[in-house]
Amino acid sequence: MNSLIGKNEISDTLADFFIQPNGATWANNIRSEALVAFNDFGVPTKRDEYWKYTNPQKLTMIPTEPAALFSNDEPPMFESIDRVKIVFVDGILDLSQSDDLILEGATIETLVDATSKDIHWAKDLFGSLEKNGQKPVKRPLAALNTAMAAEGLVIRITDKCKKPLAIRYIHNSETSDALVHNIIKIESNAQFTLLESGAGAARFNSVLEVDVADNADFHHVRTQGRDHERKTVTHIFGRLGKESIFKSFTMTVNGTLTRNDAVLEFTGDNARATVAGATAGDGESFHHDDTVFITHDAVNCESRQVFKKVLRNGATGVFQGKILVKADAQKTDGYQISQGLLLDDNSNFLAKPELEIYADDVACSHGSTVGAIDEDAIFYLVSRGVPRKQAQDMLVLAFLAEAIDEIDSNDLADDINDRLAAWMNRR
Amino acid sequence: MLNIKNLKVGLAEEDKQILNGVDLNIGEGEVHAIMGPNGSGKSTTSYVLAGKDGYNVTAGSAELNGENLLDMDPEERAAAGLFLAFQYPVEIPGVGNMTFLRTAVNAQRKARGEKELTAGEFLKIVREKAKSLKIDAEMLKRPVNVGFSGGEKKRNEILQMAMLEPKMCVLDETDSGLDVDAMKLVAEGVNALRDGKRSFLVITHYQRLLDHIKPDVVHIMANGKIIKTGGPELALEVEQNGYADILAEVA
Ligand SMILES: Nc1ncnc2c1ncn2[C@@H]1O[C@H](COP(=O)(O)OP(=O)(O)OP(=O)(O)O)[C@@H](O)[C@H]1O
Ligand SMILES: [Mg+2]
Numbered sequence: 001m002n003s004l005i006g007k008n009e010i011s012d013t014l015a016d017f018f019i020q021p022n023g024a025t026w027a028n029n030i031r032s033e034a035l036v037a038f039n040d041f042g043v044p045t046k047r048d049e050y051w052k053y054t055n056p057q058k059l060t061m062i063p064t065e066p067a068a069l070f071s072n073d074e075p076p077m078f079e080s081i082d083r084v085k086i087v088f089v090d091g092i093l094d095l096s097q098s099d100d101l102i103l104e105g106a107t108i109e110t111l112v113d114a115t116s117k118d119i120h121w122a123k124d125l126f127g128s129l130e131k132n133g134q135k136p137v138k139r140p141l142a143a144l145n146t147a148m149a150a151e152g153l154v155i156r157i158t159d160k161c162k163k164p165l166a167i168r169y170i171h172n173s174e175t176s177d178a179l180v181h182n183i184i185k186i187e188s189n190a191q192f193t194l195l196e197s198g199a200g201a202a203r204f205n206s207v208l209e210v211d212v213a214d215n216a217d218f219h220h221v222r223t224q225g226r227d228h229e230r231k232t233v234t235h236i237f238g239r240l241g242k243e244s245i246f247k248s249f250t251m252t253v254n255g256t257l258t259r260n261d262a263v264l265e266f267t268g269d270n271a272r273a274t275v276a277g278a279t280a281g282d283g284e285s286f287h288h289d290d291t292v293f294i295t296h297d298a299v300n301c302e303s304r305q306v307f308k309k310v311l312r313n314g315a316t317g318v319f320q321g322k323i324l325v326k327a328d329a330q331k332t333d334g335y336q337i338s339q340g341l342l343l344d345d346n347s348n349f350l351a352k353p354e355l356e357i358y359a360d361d362v363a364c365s366h367g368s369t370v371g372a373i374d375e376d377a378i379f380y381l382v383s384r385g386v387p388r389k390q391a392q393d394m395l396v397l398a399f400l401a402e403a404i405d406e407i408d409s410n411d412l413a414d415d416i417n418d419r420l421a422a423w424m425n426r427r
Numbered sequence: 428m429l430n431i432k433n434l435k436v437g438l439a440e441e442d443k444q445i446l447n448g449v450d451l452n453i454g455e456g457e458v459h460a461i462m463g464p465n466g467s468g469k470s471t472t473s474y475v476l477a478g479k480d481g482y483n484v485t486a487g488s489a490e491l492n493g494e495n496l497l498d499m500d501p502e503e504r505a506a507a508g509l510f511l512a513f514q515y516p517v518e519i520p521g522v523g524n525m526t527f528l529r530t531a532v533n534a535q536r537k538a539r540g541e542k543e544l545t546a547g548e549f550l551k552i553v554r555e556k557a558k559s560l561k562i563d564a565e566m567l568k569r570p571v572n573v574g575f576s577g578g579e580k581k582r583n584e585i586l587q588m589a590m591l592e593p594k595m596c597v598l599d600e601t602d603s604g605l606d607v608d609a610m611k612l613v614a615e616g617v618n619a620l621r622d623g624k625r626s627f628l629v630i631t632h633y634q635r636l637l638d639h640i641k642p643d644v645v646h647i648m649a650n651g652k653i654i655k656t657g658g659p660e661l662a663l664e665v666e667q668n669g670y671a672d673i674l675a676e677v678a
Binding site (some may be wrong): 377390 | 478
């Protein structure tokens with residue numbers, strides 16, 4: 001497959017490099033508006049405040065650096081879970097490898113189809129949470145995605161879905177440069193679980209917009225693919241209605257550069273949100289950045305940010321997490337923890353926790369730690385006969401467990417745990 | 428069983444000598460007690476035997492059934508049959524007590540070329556032993572030592588010892604922090620393991636534990652040396668008069 005389909009090989013700016021898809025007027029307008037925003041923001045550079053710890057150059061250079069494919073003998077993620085599977089190859093939907101787009105309680109369409117219809121409910125959601133999430137911090141690569149992504153799914157959930165939808169993003173071309181944009185609208189009282197896995201492309205830029213209505217639940221478990229040379233930038237934009245639940249967990253191992261942004265806003269009272277991540281990084285080329293921005297604009301909502309990174313052989317982990325509590329968001333409970341476990345002196349963990357609180361009756365706590373493995377704990381285990389390597393693995397998994405515990409489903413949590421355990425014995 | 432000869436140990440990080448020539452011989456099935464003032468080197472002796480980092484052995488030897496302990500990794504010493512009940516058991520958040528115990532038991536069995544226990548077999552044994560130590564199932568499910576009271580931690584050490592069935596058990600102040608009933612339980616746990624072959628080295632400050640676990644030999648350690656060795660009556664003497672007389676006697 002020619003990975004440059006939809007791209008101008010002779011361009012010299014990122015905006016010109018991609019070709020804006022052509023669809024219905026409303027969609028064209030949204031995309032054009034996003035392009036104007038992107039041009040206005042400019043391409044991010046390491047001089048930008050929000051990219052202080054992560055150089056975005058690999059995410060913005062054109063064309064992308066190639067990334068070798070990674071083959072392994074592990075079964076694909078979520079294989080044992082009863083689910084509806086949808087496959088994208090280098091960012092392009094592959095119906096031949098996918099199940100039918102049928103899930104009870106849901107309507108699933110492709111972005112191509114939805115954006116070519118003259119009238120579609122997605123008009124009010126496509127690009128809107130992304131646009132909303134550009135304040136107060138600019139996220140140019142998300143605007144670029146809205147403007148240029150032709151591929152993705154448009155999902156409407158009207159009931160409690162019994163099965164999850166599992167999207168698998170296969171990386172199949174060493175030079176692929178993919179933009180995927182998914183839109184999910186979960187109606188009142190409905191429930192939906194989204195699973196995502198895979199590296200996706202040599203360079204993968206994804207945006208997920210999720211509107212969770214009153215009393216609705218959204219669960220999200222994602223793994224980002226073991227290809228060592230992949231570059232990934234993802235944005236999740238979520239809006240939470242009254243008494244809704246939003247839970248997102250991401251496991252990241254390997255990859256050269258990963259930047260995961262999550263931008264959530266509470267708009268209805270008594271809602272709960274969690275963004276969690278377990279990361280295992282190996283080698284100097286590994287750089288992983290979680291950047292979270294949670295806005296409390298409703299009463300009695302609870303947000304949790306739980307991020308754990310184990311780093312070895314010169315790997316770098318970054319966490320930037322912010323809780324913004326607006327003046328009327330009384331009784332907010334905001335919790336944030338980010339921890340780095342360094343298995344050697346060459347690895348780095350950088351954290352920037354931020355609280356900005358305008359309401360007076362709130363309970364917010366944040367903590368960030370970085371440390372080495374606890375030698376007293378190791379000695380305790382080895383003195384009972386556990387070999388040192390195994391003792392260290394036990395402690396690494398124990399360290400990551402707090403993030404994995406944020407996954408509600410035990411099956412999914414076990415699957416994640418097994419993958420991380422396997423990772424420790426190889427890369 | 429355990430033969431320590433002229434063991435001299437200093438700290439690896441700083442220029443400080445802690446053990447100044449410890450001699451100790453414990454025969455098969457024997458119970459020895461070590462008493463001694465705070466800071467005399469009792470815990471250090473136990474750590475050096477178990478293989479903790481941070482110490483430099485400058486002279487002497489320590490053998491378990493003729494094998495040189497000091498050459499082995501800590502896990503090899505455990506597999507060879509050495510067990511240390513810690514003075515301060517470590518809390519390990521995120522590692523379940525059961526997972527830990529089963530991993531340890533099976534790692535040792537594997538190292539000795541024995542068949543590993545299945546989950547079912549293991550569960551049956553651990554439940555039974557936990558019950559006799561009055562450790563409830565809830566505690567077994569919790570992370571290792573996390574949220575355990577001081578006494579619960581010590582009972583958990585004895586449970587591990589019972590599960591691992593070592594040849595040579597070193598108990599470092601297992602009685603401290605125990606109430607009277609718990610001390611009895613722990614002593615019963617230890618006595619249940621006495622089979623005429625298994626040996627014990629019991630480090631303690633108090634005669635009371637030795638009422639329950641009757642030692643064959645009592646040693647007094649001071650300034651990193653065994654300064655006096657005797658029978659059970661030596662512990663009584665310490666209980667009544669403290670260490671002043673004994674220290675003066677050898678000075
Ligand atoms: N890692 C260390 N760093 C500095 N000093 C140490 C270290 N380990 C042991 N020591 C010192 O060595 C001496 C012996 O300590 P040890 O813990 O062996 O004593 P102990 O006989 O067990 O005392 P206690 O009865 O109080 O438990 C003490 O002076 C102690 O401070
Ligand atoms: Mg001591």
